[in-house]
Amino acid sequence: MPNFFDAIAGASKGVSDKAKNASEVNNLKRKILYEEERIVEVFADIGKKYYKNPDEDPAVLRALCDDIDTRRRRIKKMRFELNSIRGYKICPKCDAEVNEKFQFCGVCGARLPDDDDEDVSSLETNDYYTESDSFFNADTIKNY
Ligand SMILES: [Zn+2]
Numbered sequence: 001m002p003n004f005f006d007a008i009a010g011a012s013k014g015v016s017d018k019a020k021n022a023s024e025v026n027n028l029k030r031k032i033l034y035e036e037e038r039i040v041e042v043f044a045d046i047g048k049k050y051y052k053n054p055d056e057d058p059a060v061l062r063a064l065c066d067d068i069d070t071r072r073r074r075i076k077k078m079r080f081e082l083n084s085i086r087g088y089k090i091c092p093k094c095d096a097e098v099n100e101k102f103q104f105c106g107v108c109g110a111r112l113p114d115d116d117d118e119d120v121s122s123l124e125t126n127d128y129y130t131e132s133d134s135f136f137n138a139d140t141i142k143n144y
Pocket residue numbers: 091092093094095096105106107108109110
């Protein structure tokens with residue numbers, strides 16, 4: 001009889017883990033979107049400050065840029081958490097979603113980051129991760 005109860009306990013644990021993951025995924029997505037929206041606002045803020053006063057103290061603008069970097073790092077970290085929960089990695093080169101078991105991207109062949117060597121604090125120039133896709137992209141203009 002203990003086996004029966006163990007099986008039940010095991011099954012319900014699996015279900016609650018799934019539910020926990022789902023709410024965690026939504027939570028992370030919401031936080032990422034929030035940070036992305038804030039970043040767009042800070043970009044606008046920098047533009048407005050410069051527009052109003054091109055001789056603005058560079059330290060003021062620099063502080064805003066630092067704020068963006070901080071939020072980008074936060075997003076990067078959350079993206080990484082999000083992907084581990086979902087079981088895939090994002091290719092650092094082409095942004096393809098790849099099963100986390102793979103070492104190389106099936107689309108472009110780039111080496112995928114390992115859990116060990118993923119440096120969540122470093123920012124790459126193409127690190128404009130976005131959950132909302134296309135909503136926030138500071139570097140490139142996509143032609144649709
Ligand atoms: Zn790729």
